[in-house]
Amino acid sequence: MTETQELDATIAEALSIIDGALGEMLNRELVSTSEVADLLLDVRTILKHDTAVLATN
Secondary structure (H helix, E strand, O other), rough: HHHHHHHHHHHHHHHHHHHHHHHHHHHOOOHHHHHHHHHHHHHHHHHHHHHHHHHOO
């Protein structure tokens, strides 16, 4: 049950990061590829880290 809660929290955090970045990007005409790459790397890091922690438990 704890693993499910941790996974839910991880997904919620990733969604929060995505929502925040999309909110900022929607107000602009151009978004650099480095900004998009940073966003994807942030989300990947969160998901990879927490799934690795869950796998060891």
